[in-house]
Amino acid sequence: MKDSIRKAALEKRRGLGEDEATAKSTAIARKAFSLPEIQSAGTVSCYVNSGSEVRTDSLIEDLLDAGKRVVVPAVLDHQKMEMRCILSLNDLQKKSKFFEPKDCCLKVEDCRKIDAIFVPGTAFDKTGHRLGYGKGYYDRFLAGLPESVPIIGLAFECQLVEKIPAEKHDVRVHKIVTEKRVVDCAKGK
Numbered sequence: 001m002k003d004s005i006r007k008a009a010l011e012k013r014r015g016l017g018e019d020e021a022t023a024k025s026t027a028i029a030r031k032a033f034s035l036p037e038i039q040s041a042g043t044v045s046c047y048v049n050s051g052s053e054v055r056t057d058s059l060i061e062d063l064l065d066a067g068k069r070v071v072v073p074a075v076l077d078h079q080k081m082e083m084r085c086i087l088s089l090n091d092l093q094k095k096s097k098f099f100e101p102k103d104c105c106l107k108v109e110d111c112r113k114i115d116a117i118f119v120p121g122t123a124f125d126k127t128g129h130r131l132g133y134g135k136g137y138y139d140r141f142l143a144g145l146p147e148s149v150p151i152i153g154l155a156f157e158c159q160l161v162e163k164i165p166a167e168k169h170d171v172r173v174h175k176i177v178t179e180k181r182v183v184d185c186a187k188g189k
Contacts, residue, residue: 001165002131002134002164002165003134005122005123005131005161005164006122006123006131006133006134008123008161009122009123009131009158009159009161010052010122012156012158012159013052013053013122013156013158013159014051014052015158016052016156016158021052021055021156022055023179024054024156024157024179025049025054025055025056025058025179026055026058027179028054028059028154028155028156028177028178028179029055029056029058029059029062031177031179031182032059032118032152032154032177033059033062033063033066035116035150035152035175035177035182037115037116037150037152038063038116038152040115041068041115041116042068042069042115043068043069043070043071043108043113043114043115044063044068044069044070044071044114044115044116044117044118045070045071045072045073045083045114045116045117045118046059046060046063046070046071046072046117046118047072047073047118047119047120048060048072048073048092048098048099048100049120050097050098050099051097053120053154054120054154054155054156056118056154057089059118059154060072060086060089061089064086064087064088069085070085070086071083071084071085071086071108071114072084072086072092072100072101073100073137073141074100074101074105075095075098075100075137078135079136079140080137080140081137081141082107082108083107083108083111083114084100084101084105084106084107084108085101085105085106085107085108086101086105091105111141111144111145112145112146114145114149115149115150116149116150116152117142117145117149117150117151117152118152118153118154119138119142119151119152119153119154119173120132120138120153120154121153121155121159121173122159123155123159123160123161123164124153124155124159124160124161124164124173124176124183125160125161125162125163125164126160126176126183126185127163127172127185128153128172128173128174128176128185128186129163129164129165129166129170129172130153130164130170130171130172130173131164136169138171139169139170139171142171143169143171150174150175151171151172151173151174151175152173152174152175152176152177153173153175153176153177154176154177155176155177155178156178156179157178157179157180157181159178160176160178160183172185173185174186
């Protein structure tokens with residue numbers, strides 16, 4: 001079931017034209033940056049987009065320009081990722097098919113000091129269930145954060161689905177930001 005949802009959502013996302021995806025990503029970044037929990041945050045974690053994901057470069061630049069401490073994921077092995085602090089987009093380098101922080105970037109030793117986190121996904125439902133790529137990196141990482149840390153999914157509207165089957169280890173997002181709206185997952189709308 002999850003595989004078919006993931007495949008359909010990825011096809012829709014990949015079907016967006018370059019100009020359309022860029023315009024929608026810009027709208028999503030504006031909405032995401034203006035969220036109260038982001039405005040009050042000191043340290044914000046944000047993924048670096050890959051492929052057809054919502055583009056995050058302008059969001060990361062806005063966060064940095066606002067004086068936020070920005071941390072991005074670095075994949076360590078097939079099970080684990082860590083967060084590293086960046087001072088600009090120049091602190092990123094291409095590793096395999098992803099952009100990650102350079103090895104010289106400072107590792108975040110205590111992830112409980114992250115005030116808010118933006119996460120990617122292939123599909124989301126309105127109750128906050130998130131479907132990733134099937135490797136579990138984010139679910140393992142998010143499970144170690146305090147429950148008070150806002151987890152915010154960034155997605156194109158076409159990635160919202162009616163229902164994602166959940167498993168015990170799946171961690172829900174609190175909000176989903178699309179080009180059209182901000183979904184408060186606690187309310188399911």
